[in-house]
Amino acid sequence: MRWQPARLVHRRVETPSAHTLVLQVPGWTAHVPGQHVDLRLTAPDGYQAARSYSLAAPADGDRIEVTVQRVPDGEVSPFLVDGYREGDPIEVRGPVGGWFVWRPTQTDPVLLVAGGSGVVPLMAMIRARRAAGSRTPFRLIYSVRTPTDVFYADELRRRVRDDAGLDVAYVYTREAPDGWSGEPHRLGLADVNTHGWPPELTPLVYVCGPTGFVETVSDLLVGLGHPARRVRTERFGPTG
The missing domain is CATH 2.40.30.10 (Translation factors)
Structure with missing residues (x-):
């Protein structure tokens, strides 16, 4: 290159x-x-x-x-x-990169799990799905500190409304928006179990975020029965 x-x-x-x-x-x-x-x-x-x-x-x-x-x-x-x-x-x-990628020709259900700015490559997948007219079911679980830390907030709201087959769930770790049910918490087993795909559907999973977040989520997914080979991960540290 x-x-x-x-x-x-x-x-x-x-x-x-x-x-x-x-x-x-x-x-x-x-x-x-x-x-x-x-x-x-x-x-x-x-x-x-x-x-x-x-x-x-x-x-x-x-x-x-x-x-x-x-x-x-x-x-x-x-x-x-x-x-x-x-x-x-x-x-x-x-x-x-050629491993942590999604192509519109893929038809398996997709689970995206993002921690903070780890949503960026996952948003590229969501946008590509729309551009290709794909009907592949997508679910995004997005963990952020506060509502003001959500990347692409307005666009995600529009896409949940307009893109059939796309669901988005948020986990707030420090401060939740007014009217939110539950307390701020770190993403855990209940969140993945509730908002993700069950392993029997053999979804393709993409997890992106800080190293500790990715390791925790990957362990949760494998513990729920998702094959490790179906869980693709991208780790990062602070990009100064």
């Missing part, structure tokens, strides 16, 4: 600390939902810094989307969220 020149053409605010960046990458061909790219910035003195980010949507011609969450004291993410302007250059390398 080689580095390709790109520029920012648009941004969307997702949460107070996360923005979606729409990048124009001349010559971009295609990618598969679940893949990621490397982004590289070069300072005037020649210093370079690169980070990996999941692709948030199917390709739109030569445009791609990534959602970046600001990491306190980070080297790259604060600039991308707060200082990167439309028209500014950046370099892109990718797409990367």
